[in-house]
Amino acid sequence: MALSLSSPCGLPFDEEEEIAVFESTAVEFGGQVRPRLPKISVISPGLDFRPAKPELKVAVKTGSSDEGTTEKVKVFLRIRPLTDTERERGEEQGCVTVQDEETLLLKAPRESQNMKTAEKGITQSIHKFSFSKIFAPETTQQQFYEGTMKKMVTDVLKGENRLLYTYGVTNSGKTYTIQGSGQETGLLPRALASLFRKLQGRLYGAMDLKPVMYQDVKQLDSSEIKMEEMRRNSLLKEDKNQTSRRVGTTSVGDSGIGGLSSTTNFSTQLEDSDSVWFEPDSLSHSGGDGLEEGVQFSIWVSFYEIYNEFLYDLLDASPSSQPRKRVTLRLSDDKQGNPYVKDLTWIQVGSAEEAWRVVKAGRRNQSFASTHLNQNSSRSHSIFSIRVLHLHPEATSSQAMHISELTVCDLAGSERCKEQRNGERMKEANNINTSLLTLGRCIAALRHNQNSKLRPPQVVPFRDSKLTRVLQGFFCGRGTSCMVVNINPCASIYDETLQALKFSAIATQLVHGPSTKTRVAYILSLLREPTANNESTVVEEEEDESDIEDGDISLLDTQTLLQTVDILKRVVRRQQNEKEVLEANVREEVVSEMMEVVSRMQEDFNETLETQMALIEERYETKLTILETHLKKFYSQELKERDEVIEALSASLEKKQNKGERVPLPAPLGDSEGPRRSQRLSQIGVNRLCSELDQCRAELLTKTQELTMQLEVPGSDSLLTNAVERKLQAGQRNLQQLRLDLQRLGSDLQSGERACCRNTGGERLRHTLTAVDEMLIRQNQILMELQNNLTLVKAELRRKVEALAQMQASGCGRPPPASFAVPGTPGSCTKRGCVATTPSETENRPPQKRQFFQSLFPPRKYNTRAAEGNVTPYSRILRSRQPSPPPSPVLTPRTLRGKY
Numbered sequence: 001m002a003l004s005l006s007s008p009c010g011l012p013f014d015e016e017e018e019i020a021v022f023e024s025t026a027v028e029f030g031g032q033v034r035p036r037l038p039k040i041s042v043i044s045p046g047l048d049f050r051p052a053k054p055e056l057k058v059a060v061k062t063g064s065s066d067e068g069t070t071e072k073v074k075v076f077l078r079i080r081p082l083t084d085t086e087r088e089r090g091e092e093q094g095c096v097t098v099q100d101e102e103t104l105l106l107k108a109p110r111e112s113q114n115m116k117t118a119e120k121g122i123t124q125s126i127h128k129f130s131f132s133k134i135f136a137p138e139t140t141q142q143q144f145y146e147g148t149m150k151k152m153v154t155d156v157l158k159g160e161n162r163l164l165y166t167y168g169v170t171n172s173g174k175t176y177t178i179q180g181s182g183q184e185t186g187l188l189p190r191a192l193a194s195l196f197r198k199l200q201g202r203l204y205g206a207m208d209l210k211p212v213m214y215q216d217v218k219q220l221d222s223s224e225i226k227m228e229e230m231r232r233n234s235l236l237k238e239d240k241n242q243t244s245r246r247v248g249t250t251s252v253g254d255s256g257i258g259g260l261s262s263t264t265n266f267s268t269q270l271e272d273s274d275s276v277w278f279e280p281d282s283l284s285h286s287g288g289d290g291l292e293e294g295v296q297f298s299i300w301v302s303f304y305e306i307y308n309e310f311l312y313d314l315l316d317a318s319p320s321s322q323p324r325k326r327v328t329l330r331l332s333d334d335k336q337g338n339p340y341v342k343d344l345t346w347i348q349v350g351s352a353e354e355a356w357r358v359v360k361a362g363r364r365n366q367s368f369a370s371t372h373l374n375q376n377s378s379r380s381h382s383i384f385s386i387r388v389l390h391l392h393p394e395a396t397s398s399q400a401m402h403i404s405e406l407t408v409c410d411l412a413g414s415e416r417c418k419e420q421r422n423g424e425r426m427k428e429a430n431n432i433n434t435s436l437l438t439l440g441r442c443i444a445a446l447r448h449n450q451n452s453k454l455r456p457p458q459v460v461p462f463r464d465s466k467l468t469r470v471l472q473g474f475f476c477g478r479g480t481s482c483m484v485v486n487i488n489p490c491a492s493i494y495d496e497t498l499q500a501l502k503f504s505a506i507a508t509q510l511v512h513g514p515s516t517k518t519r520v521a522y523i524l525s526l527l528r529e530p531t532a533n534n535e536s537t538v539v540e541e542e543e544d545e546s547d548i549e550d551g552d553i554s555l556l557d558t559q560t561l562l563q564t565v566d567i568l569k570r571v572v573r574r575q576q577n578e579k580e581v582l583e584a585n586v587r588e589e590v591v592s593e594m595m596e597v598v599s600r601m602q603e604d605f606n607e608t609l610e611t612q613m614a615l616i617e618e619r620y621e622t623k624l625t626i627l628e629t630h631l632k633k634f635y636s637q638e639l640k641e642r643d644e645v646i647e648a649l650s651a652s653l654e655k656k657q658n659k660g661e662r663v664p665l666p667a668p669l670g671d672s673e674g675p676r677r678s679q680r681l682s683q684i685g686v687n688r689l690c691s692e693l694d695q696c697r698a699e700l701l702t703k704t705q706e707l708t709m710q711l712e713v714p715g716s717d718s719l720l721t722n723a724v725e726r727k728l729q730a731g732q733r734n735l736q737q738l739r740l741d742l743q744r745l746g747s748d749l750q751s752g753e754r755a756c757c758r759n760t761g762g763e764r765l766r767h768t769l770t771a772v773d774e775m776l777i778r779q780n781q782i783l784m785e786l787q788n789n790l791t792l793v794k795a796e797l798r799r800k801v802e803a804l805a806q807m808q809a810s811g812c813g814r815p816p817p818a819s820f821a822v823p824g825t826p827g828s829c830t831k832r833g834c835v836a837t838t839p840s841e842t843e844n845r846p847p848q849k850r851q852f853f854q855s856l857f858p859p860r861k862y863n864t865r866a867a868e869g870n871v872t873p874y875s876r877i878l879r880s881r882q883p884s885p886p887p888s889p890v891l892t893p894r895t896l897r898g899k900y
């Protein structure tokens with residue numbers, strides 16, 4: 001995985017919040033730049049700095065010179081000179097320019113990524129950075145020491161805690177700056193020399209007081225003292241042996257993790273510095289300056305590294321020469337929550353030389369490797385600490401001591417992971433970059449909290465990496481820190497250098513964190529609160545408030561501290577209660593709002609449902625209306641057709657009555673493509689009905705003729721009557737059959753209609769079919785009427801027979817009246833020798849006789865009173881369509897009966 005140098009804010013540098021103030025443009029390296037983007041970005045410690053509230057910006061008192069001032073974190077820049085090889089390679093492209101002591105100008109070389117993005121108008125190609133002080137390539141080690149660390153040593157001897165750490169791209173000169181090379185001794189040996197020079201004659205010789213944990217002191221017994229002496233001697237002896245065996249040899253030791261090789265090359269260089277670090281010019285300060293009278297000092301040193309997020313003790317001297325797996329150290333917190341490295345080796349040193357030998361012994365255990373940029377690259381963060389025990393002459397116990405600390409941290413160089421060919425180097429680079437990223441995030445969060453008190457403070461992620469955890473105290477008021485940024489002016493690593501400078505730009509805007517003294521002020525403010533009990537005035541009574549506020553927390557007595565603890569507990573409880581109430585209120589509000597939303601949703605849903613239902617109802621109403629209209633149309637058409645059929649039937653019947661011929665029924669009406677099934681069925685039924693009617697009528701006519709003939713033959717009355725009776729019975733049976741057929745026809749029609757309307761119809765269709773069935777039933781009734789008429793005919797015939805019998809009995813031998821001949825069948829009488837009747841004769845006959853036969857098949861039977869009594873839709877339609885009845889009185893069976 002390729003990791004670029006990380007932004008301290010956790011964002012790519014180009015995307016993070018710009019803290020720079022943009023100035024005028026420069027042309028020569030610009031390329032295509034967006035007009036709204038200036039080409040120079042200026043990053044300065046003071047330009048965008050908004051001071052925090054005065055009461056929170058606690059002055060860090062670092063001796064008399066710092067008293068009462070707010071001190072910014074010092075960030076120094078050191079530019080290393082280019083080597084001859086680098087010059088030959090063309091690395092010198094003038095991309096790093098020192099404008100003045102505090103201002104640096106970076107110009108992107110043509111091949112750099114920055115120039116490419118600048119050409120696209122995304123970033124600037126020229127960047128300006130400001131630092132506390134810039135040290136040019138020609139700066140000597142002595143000048144650099146005096147400009148940076150010299151004062152720190154003095155501060156530490158006065159009881160302050162100080163941290164100096166170097167940051168930069170690999171091969172930028174960090175280790176060179178701290179430890180030096182050859183004759184050029186670095187900051188650390190110079191600081192050690194200076195320290196011991198100052199403490200000449202003030203050193204505490206015994207080894208019975210040892211620093212432990214965060215900043216505690218342990219009183220050692222004699223056995224422990226012996227152990228400590230043995231450990232120190234073995235370490236120094238080992239260093240001596242190594243020194244005698246050295247000169248160019250390379251020893252390989254197991255790092256305990258990846259079999260990382262440790263070289264002694266650098267130690268070899270350090271050996272060379274033994275003779276020079278006591279040079280008179282490097283010891284410009286005489287001992288004893290500003291030190292408290294009578295105080296003795298005990299100096300202890302520790303050396304450990306953070307490699308791949310594991311802590312290793314570099315002073316854990318192995319008794320055997322065999323490579324062995326290194327033991328990792330654990331980080332712990334003391335009772336106050338201050339982090340410290342558990343079981344770390346602390347060695348008491350009595351001189352600068354001893355201390356230096358300890359450094360060299362530790363260096364032999366450190367993780368180095370050859371990378372493509374640096375043949376002897378530090379692959380870990382190394383932390384060298386000097387603890388100074390200030391022993392007051394009157395002190396009888398360790399409680400009365402004071403401890404100060406000087407820590408020098410040589411951070412591993414940041415670099416692009418993708419450059420690493422080796423998997424182990426890649427892993428190292430990842431871890432290095434991750435811890436540096438965390439350091440950057442911590443610095444950014446500290447800056448945020450210092451600069452913007454109105455915004456909610458951010459949590460400083462000290463616990464996210466081992467490096468930030470061990471350095472946490474220096475950022476939180478237990479001391480002050482100082483950053484040295486090393487850069488390499490080579491054009492090929494311009495992009496990495498730019499990122500490192502942006503990283504440091506954040507640090508330049510930091511002020512030192514509030515010291516522990518503000519805690520005292522806070523505690524006193526708590527005790528002054530009205531909620532505190534009456535004992536809160538104790539502190540004010542006992543001591544002057546301002547004196548205590550400026551003092552250390554240890555100045556407060558146990559009673560006061562316990563009281564403070566009680567107050568703080570109450571505060572915590574109160575805040576918890578407030579939070580719970582707040583949470584309950586929030587929950588209630590959320591629930592009520594949710595309920596409102598739910599009820600509103602329900603209402604909306606109901607409304608939508610009703611609208612939908614109304615719409616659906618309306619749609620179906622419309623459909624039903626359309627269907628009804630269609631059905632009405634359809635059935636009115638159907639009725640019309642039937643009416644026409646019935647009319648045709650009636651006409652044919654009338655014709656038949658008039659002529660005695662069978663007239664073919666009119667063709668069924670329908671569309672050209674053929675009638676529907678229901679139409680066909682009804683048509684067939686009607687045809688059958690008509691044919692049966694015709695048949696019936698024909699039979700009636702035949703029987704009438706026979707009857708007439710029999711009437712003409714005397715003595716055949718009973719025979720005639722019987723024959724008529726039989727024929728009438730046969731006609732009755734036929735009618736019965738006809739009725740059954742009609743019923744069958746009705747059921748056929750019903751089933752046919754159902755089949756037709758299953759998919760299209762509804763209840764209305766069925767109703768309509770029922771209506772049609774009713775109509776058929778009515779037709780059936782009409783047929784029943786016909787049957788009744790036949791019954792009447794039978795009765796009339798009986799009477800007629802009786803009348804004939806009476807006539808015969810009375811001796812009247814007249815031929816039977818012509819009115820007995822069926823109209824339209826003249827041939828029948830001729831055949832039997834009857835006198836042929838002519839139309840004129842027929843007309844001359846009494847109208848009564850002629851009307852009797854007409855009453856059998858009345859051409860306008862619906863005009864009869866009987867028909868009026870049983871009014872059907874058909875009869876009404878027929879009546880309305882037929883011409884007005886003649887004015888002559890309508891004959892009914894009753895009238896007939898009356899007549900005859």
Ligand SMILES: Nc1ncnc2c1ncn2[C@@H]1O[C@H](COP(=O)(O)OP(=O)(O)OP(=O)(O)O)[C@@H](O)[C@H]1O
Binds near residue numbers: 081175177
């Ligand atoms: N100011 C300087 N003057 C002369 N030479 C220097 C200077 N700074 C660095 N060098 C040389 O540059 C090389 C790399 O330096 P150094 O090993 O200190 O880099 P580094 O930043 O510690 O690298 P890494 O992070 O990989 O450990 C060394 O050979 C060193 O001697």
